[in-house]
Amino acid sequence: MHIGLLESQVRHLLCRIKGAVTFLSRRNSMFKQFIAGSCYSYVISSKEEALIIDPHISLLDEYGQYLRKNKLKLKFIIDTHTHADHFSLAAVFKKKSGAQVLMHEKAISEVADKRLKNGDQVSVGSSTLKVIYTPGHTDDAISLYGENRLFTGDVLLIGSVGRTDFQNGSPESMFDTLQNLKNLPGETVIFPGHDYHEKRSSTLAKQKEENPFLKETDKEVFARNMRAKVIPKPFNIDNIVRLNQRGEAAALEMISPKDALTLSGKDPQVKLLDVRSALEFSQVHIKDSINIPIDMLTAKINELSQSKQSFIVLCRTGNRSPMAADMLIQSGIHGVKVMQGGMLRWQKEGLSVIKGEGGISLERQVRLIAGSLVLAGILLSWLVHWAFIFIAVFVSCGLVFSGLTDNCLMGMLLMKLPYNKKLYKTKLGGGTCAMG
Structure with missing residues (x-):
């Protein structure tokens, strides 16, 4: 050789x-x-x-x-x-x-x-x-x-x-x-x-x-x-492109999970804002954190602004939180920070979390439903009519889009089901957007 x-x-x-x-x-x-x-x-x-x-x-x-x-x-x-x-x-x-x-x-x-x-x-x-x-x-x-x-x-x-x-x-x-x-x-x-x-x-x-x-x-x-192949654009694409072109990420203040814990613990006006989905939040979250999924953030901007509080934004890995932080900053909210590495890093560093009832994770739901649809499409195309194969093709295109953009349309739809909308009932300032 x-x-x-x-x-x-x-x-x-x-x-x-x-x-x-x-x-x-x-x-x-x-x-x-x-x-x-x-x-x-x-x-x-x-x-x-x-x-x-x-x-x-x-x-x-x-x-x-x-x-x-x-x-x-x-x-x-x-x-x-x-x-x-x-x-x-x-x-x-x-x-x-x-x-x-x-x-x-x-x-x-x-x-x-x-x-x-x-x-x-x-x-x-x-x-x-x-x-x-x-x-x-x-x-x-x-x-x-x-x-x-x-x-x-x-x-x-x-x-x-x-x-x-x-x-x-x-x-x-x-x-x-x-x-x-x-x-x-x-x-x-x-x-x-x-x-x-x-x-x-x-x-x-x-x-x-x-x-x-x-x-x-x-x-x-x-x-x-x-x-x-008509595929929807990624969430917040215009703001992401603008921020990358202008280099505005340099203006985002990034802090570690331990610093986020210290800062939010010292000052009651500093809130941890979790922009993951309600299902993700219900499975594991940080005590006293506020949950507003990123696709609902625009509707809550005025409420957050009027609270006169500052926010440390987090998500699962650190991919969604800069987008959310930019949305807050563009709306005039001051003192916005981004927690590096998201919940994964928070847990990796051994910091305490509250775990919920769990249930089937959104990722598993997507895998289960996508796999079932592909299998059904193949079987129906074989047993009933060849056109059913387009079910498998459509789902496959959706998975490709999810991989390329890190935005899962099926996941977004599943989030809207009553089962996945269940939120924890928490004390003031935690779980929901209760600002006091």
Whole structure:
């Protein structure tokens, strides 16, 4: 077996092991993958210099700990495109570290210090990444290639591709991009910006065999099929894009769970605002926290504003809370802070919680119903009429949308069922939006 192919397969195997993986490459560089929900980001380092690709706002402490532990100086921050489904950490990291923010020359950004174009190279130590312009998902999208690794952002995903209706996206451009990427060596290891099956990497050769979007060779058919997929936009997309373009995340004050506990304990005017769904809240929550699901927040803005209180916003992982905090700030509420890492980090740090009756979690409900609908569609198409197969197709498209955007439409519908609307009856200031 060729030594290069063998080495790439070993790398691929290492990257599939559960948990973020760090390993040395043949150029004495290190690489680590970080995960926040369905969002993936990467730190590449060599000779005490580092760059970060697509940093997620909920992982500020994790990145910082990794850089300090390995005695690395952050040199570059690269956003592969203007994110529309979550907040980038680029502006925050730039403010804290002084690192340069790099984006494509077509990106509308007040944060970027340097503009990249196709063929440019970005180096830290002895490790170099080549910029490949990969429009389609958006018109400012790039991928980064080096040492047999391809970081594809939201363009080429594992078994799929990014949607093409964001920020001047184009099915035709996506097709051309995929044809271009297919020319890279088959042993190239692909590291996407998203995945919802917890698949952390793949090889280009495998994707050429299995990914239906890479297998399509007719540009007209590809574009027609892409346009036929009508998928709702992510929640609060306009505000997310605006915040990422202007770098307003740098203005969000982030605090740790322990600091949130201390601050809310000292000052009765500081409230913990939990923007998870009512079902999530009923299963586990923090004592005296207020629950207003993020999709109901707009209707409660005036009430929150009139309370004259300040809020520490939290969610499950730290993905929804910056969106909610931005909504509060835009409405004129002062003293808004975001709790890093959400409930998962709160519990990981051993802080006390109140556990409810539980029931079937929303995630399990989605899996159960989606699986049942797919199975029913297949069986009915076989036993009754072929058209029933579209039930399975429709559900599958919904799951793809959920993975790409981290917004589950089925979950949102299930939240509205009476069973899932049950809330805890708590004392004043806790559970519901009782402000006193």
